[in-house]
Amino acid sequence: MPIPHTEAPGHLQAALSSRGLRLTHQRRTILSIVETAKQHLDASQILRHARKIDPGIDRVTVYRTLKLLKRYGLVDELDLMHMQGEKHFYERRPLRDHIHMACLRCGKIAEFESDLFDRLKGQIQRDCQFHILVSRLEIGGYCAACRSAN
Amino acid sequence: MPIPHTEAPGHLQAALSSRGLRLTHQRRTILSIVETAKQHLDASQILRHARKIDPGIDRVTVYRTLKLLKRYGLVDELDLMHMQGEKHFYERRPLRDHIHMACLRCGKIAEFESDLFDRLKGQIQRDCQFHILVSRLEIGGYCAACRSAN
């Protein structure tokens, strides 16, 4: 579902070590999961995947590593309209921002890139003199399939 | 700080009762607070204000009423980039959607309306055949004052 990435694998590891952070076994495991994820994962899903590789890994380490990645702008945190409780979802930061559309009926998440979105952010930076570090556009509604199904 | 509203006071009460919901003392109290709020309030702030009017009101009632308002699209729930924990903030749904910009340094929240935003949503409805019920664009970064301060 996520928009294809063109970044080289190992990018997150390189980014962390270039910032002087230790590349522990646990971090490598978590980074590889986030990097190769085919959908948006929450912390407990990441933990489950990580334990298949390193059974001793603790959920605290997952939370700490995600926090680290977020702080350095290497992953984006999503709410996906809080459709399944208050958990957060993560995806590695794409080259170009995209919009998340959550179908409130079937739960499917779609992604969408748009020049208008890029231009809107440009307008905000200019008109509001606001330096954008992270942006999050989430939309809730009904997808095409659910609209026509009813 | 919020963009001025032109809706008549009592709008929320009317909207609820027209849907066949009971107008209890507690609900009237909470609605009036949400309707007249000058900033974005979280649930505990709404509770605190409500207790000045009706000291017996319970926090559960606040949560339930906010959920109700959200379900009927009468208020919007905001994360404001989770700058202060995981709490949610509420504002009554405006006539025209706006963007929330959160300064990650000083914590100030700014609002911004934009034709580009309206057009972007139109594009999504058309190109993705996605029926939008609620949208949330939140931006984190540095405001003009904090940019020039450093």
Next chain:
DNA sequence: TAAACTGTTGCAACTGGGTTTCATGAGGAA
């Protein structure tokens, strides 16, 4: 205007995602 119906409230207990504390363990520079 009183009864009755049913949605709403308050209370207490609970849930669950996420964080803190601290002793132990392991990167990695020298």
Next chain:
DNA sequence: TTCCTCATGAAACCCAGTTGCAACAGTTTA
């Protein structure tokens, strides 16, 4: 290899929000 420091795991904790249930109060009806 040593040593320093950061990172980890385990347990306890935090806190926003939810649930179950008995008592209560809007609203409708007669």
